[in-house]
Amino acid sequence: MSNLAQEKKYKKIITGLSIVIPLAVAALFGVNLKDLGFNVEPLTFLPPIYASINGLTAVILIAAVIAIKKGNVKLHEQLNTVAIACSLIFLLLYIGYHMSSNSTSFGGEGVLKYVYYFILFTHIVLSIIVIPFVLTTYMRAKLGNFPQHKKIAKFTFPLWLYVAVTGVIVYLMISPYYV
Numbered sequence: 001m002s003n004l005a006q007e008k009k010y011k012k013i014i015t016g017l018s019i020v021i022p023l024a025v026a027a028l029f030g031v032n033l034k035d036l037g038f039n040v041e042p043l044t045f046l047p048p049i050y051a052s053i054n055g056l057t058a059v060i061l062i063a064a065v066i067a068i069k070k071g072n073v074k075l076h077e078q079l080n081t082v083a084i085a086c087s088l089i090f091l092l093l094y095i096g097y098h099m100s101s102n103s104t105s106f107g108g109e110g111v112l113k114y115v116y117y118f119i120l121f122t123h124i125v126l127s128i129i130v131i132p133f134v135l136t137t138y139m140r141a142k143l144g145n146f147p148q149h150k151k152i153a154k155f156t157f158p159l160w161l162y163v164a165v166t167g168v169i170v171y172l173m174i175s176p177y178y179v
Helices: 003-030 046-069 071-101 111-142 146-177
Strands: none
Touching: 003 071, 003 111, 046 071, 046 146, 071 111, 111 146
């Protein structure tokens, strides 16, 4: 199968995942297992863990860029694969927390409240937008289409880095209000 045919096939998968993942997260975010009659303990220990995973993802992304700038393609590929795995682990822990625990409201006031909600809003919107970018960038590298990989990576890297870093910031800003 030609690279063009493979890319076309993967684009369908990427499109599907880019739609299904946010919809599944939104649907599961609204499900509380206790409300459904399950006797589960709230997984209140998870937020600092998944915030740390976001921080780790940011460090890995920066290391991946440094690796490719130094010509270490193999390390670059490995680091980006680990960054994707970290994002998946984050997502599973995030869903687990929200399915077992009540949402926490931000208690800050004044300008801080607006800053928090701006960061939260952009974090959520860009976390959805970045999905097809990450998957397309990764797919193009795996198919050996490096000119196109490099072209889209220039957009993917800052978007993904922003999402990872703002995930940590959102956690740090809301952590004093966890019950």
